[in-house]
Amino acid sequence: MVVLIEGLNKIRDLLETNLTKGQNGTGTGTANESDTGLEVALGSTLKTLTTNKADKILTTIQTLDTTEANGLNLSEFENQFSTGESLIRFRHTALSKDNTKEFRFITVYELEGE
């Protein structure tokens, strides 16, 4: 038995349909598999993702424009399903946001059959 590329790409499409939100936060705790979201979520940064697709690959992009999250040190990021569950949480170096900057948080997923 093998997992078919066609099937992997269908899963990618299903993921794209349902993984629709990105959100930033200011929490500094280490990310753990048992987390259920961001440590300190910033509700104003909960935004709809834009996506790109390639073979077995899904790229999601969260954009914070110059009017959003200003004055904050962003230190965590998540991708959410449309129903609110979090798929991933990143703890990253604190990034200072102000009205001269636009941030784009890009996550690249790859599906693999083995």
Added chain:
Amino acid sequence: MADSTAQKLQKTGDEVGDVPNVLLVPFALKNSIKLKIKNFIVEQTDNSSSNSFLLGHPVNGILGTATALGGSQIVLGSTTGSVTTELLRRSYIWDTTDELNKGIKSKNIDISQGFMQLGNITVKDIRLHHKENENF
């Protein structure tokens, strides 16, 4: 890549419908699907709606004329374009050597030759370990 013996045996059973003529298959061949995070990148685009980039500005410094600043200022830089810089990149899967190097090279550390020099100490046999559940 060629199938392992165990894979061949399993394929025989799966595809031909026969039971392999062995007493024990060392392990069952499992086919699974993985969702991996390949990269996480943060980019910053600087808003440059005014023509006010000065020489020495951390992002831009192009010779030009100031139109949005007060008079009598010597300004180097005049652009309406935006500048995008990569603030952060974490690579979890590397398809090519170039991608790998992008993830490990810095001005101070280069392990592309298989060793790293720390003062009088030479660190050899460097192995890169990819943690599946990397926290950062």
